[in-house]
Amino acid sequence: MVTIRPATAPDFAAVWPMLRDVFRAGTTYAVEPAISRDAAQAYWMTSARATYVAQTDAGIVGTYYIRTNQPGGGAHICNCGYVVAAAARGQGIARQMCLHSQDAARALGYRAMQFNFVLASNHGAVRLWHDLGFATVGTIPDAFAHPTAGMVQAHVMYKRLDPPT
């Protein structure tokens, strides 16, 4: 049983280790692997429009943010990022967070969601986003220096959000 709720500032104590593991690995996010805790908090929480955590009996096992992808004339499209704790993978938590984020984004007035940089090497993410209705609208060649896979492509993925009913 997973509960997804808005993150509070104290939640960052549980969020940071999950982000740290993912960012330090440098295999999925275009984030400086040596990013500091403070910079990660600014990126994931302070500068985001909204941040959520996914909680089970085991504690906080996932987190996501919503931010406006482009200001001005592009401000109707949001961007989200999702991280699941290593110990909680394979339980559908990313899927539940993405579904939740689409509702949250609609409620915030966004009309579409865009992922700017989905690495082609991140097969699970590509498959999941396609399964949830995202289309690949672009592919950037040699976009990311992967520590073991070499240069990998990145996809731009997009989904229109219908207004809340």
Added chain:
Amino acid sequence: MVTIRPATAPDFAAVWPMLRDVFRAGTTYAVEPAISRDAAQAYWMTSARATYVAQTDAGIVGTYYIRTNQPGGGAHICNCGYVVAAAARGQGIARQMCLHSQDAARALGYRAMQFNFVLASNHGAVRLWHDLGFATVGTIPDAFAHPTAGMVQAHVMYKRLDPPT
């Protein structure tokens, strides 16, 4: 005769009116049209990796920035933005700035240049970037609320940069 040189902080007095006209119009850049002078300076100069101005006998007639498009594994790709003063358009200044920026980017170690948000309605820009060797690698539907053209698409454009010879 156009000279392109690194911008200095005092140059912003001449740069700001050019940016202001473009940003206030809200037809080409995904920037909040009401952006303040300080926020524009932070965006165009302080937070950029490098900023240049194009100068003729008439004074400063154009400007561009280079920034790292994605941190971490994506940091070998730069992004640039160009603005030409209204009175100086049609003289090839954007083309000269883009050629200059490719050399400047190579010298900074970048291996590719990416434009994240080229509006399809900005026909002159799309044509110029294609002419200068940029490929359209993606197209975001309904990406931008244009004040007169309605919802327009935005292209992701990309060019590999050969190392300096």
